[in-house]
Amino acid sequence: MTVQRPEPVQVIKQRRDAALRGLLSGVPYIAYLGIQFDRRGDELTAILPFDEKLIGNPALPALHGGVTAAFLEVAAIIELAWGGLWEEMEAGRIDPTADMAPVRLPKTIDFTVDYLRSGLPRDAYARARINRSGRRYASVHVEAWQDNRARLFAQGTGHFLIPQPPDGTPEKGLPSA
Template structure:
C-alpha cells in the first residue's frame, strides 16, 4: 500500500498556477523541465522562461557554446508554457511544427526566452519565441511554432 500523495492532474495544476502565479509548481511537476533547469519567472512584470546554466548544456566544449538541442528545447518549453498560462487550454499543446533559427553562440550562462502568441484559433495557435542572454536586443535563437490546442 502506497503512502505517497497523488500528484494533481495537469489541468488542476494549470488552473491553480494561473490564479496564484506560482510558476515553479508547474515546472517542478514536469521531470524534463526540472532536468534541463527550465523554469518560468515573473521578471519586471512579464512572464519569462529561464534555463539555468549547468555544464551538461554545453554542446561544443572548445568554444564553449550551449548545445542547439537545449536551446530548441527551451524555446519549445517557453511556447508551451505561454499557451498553458495565457489561454484557456488545459491540455499540453501538441507541436505541429517548430522552426528554430540559431543566431549566435550561446555562452555558458543563464538564458532567457519570451514567447508571444501571434495567432490563436479554436484548435491551432502560432507562437513566436526569442532567447537571449546578456542583451535582449541581441537574441541568440528564435523560433516559430505551430501547436494543436485540442483534439479534433
C-alpha cells in the first residue's frame, strides 16, 4: 500500500494565493480604492490602507462614508466568491496556477451600512461572515475596525444574488447550500 505524500507547503500556498489574486485582479474599483486581502488559510481580512483621496470630511478628518460602504461591500462580495472558489480548488476541480476562468461575482441586491464612529485617517480592516448562502440568495454580515478589533467603526449587512449558469444548476466556484 502506498501512502501519497502531502504536497509541499509552498505549492499549496502558491495555488491558494493565485486563486485569490485571480479573484481580485479583474476588478478595477478594488485596485482604485487600494483594497488588499490578507489570507490565513481560508480566512480573509480586507485591508484599506489610508490614502488622502479616501477623505470625506477634511475638517475632522474622517473617511468618506461612501468609501466605508464600498469597502464593506467589497469585503462581503469577495468573501462570498472566495468561499466557493476555495471549495473548487481544494477538491482539485480547478487549478488557479494554470489559466483560471474569470469568476462571476455575486450581485448586490441591497446593502445596509451602520456607521458607528467616524473613520479615522488610518488603515481600516474588515472581515465578512456568510450567515446564509442558498442556491440563489446569500446574506452576509461585515465588521470593520481600525486600531482595536473590538471597537468597530462600521458594520454592514447585505443580500446578494448568486450568478446562475444557463442550465439552472448552481454556478461552479460559488457557494451552494
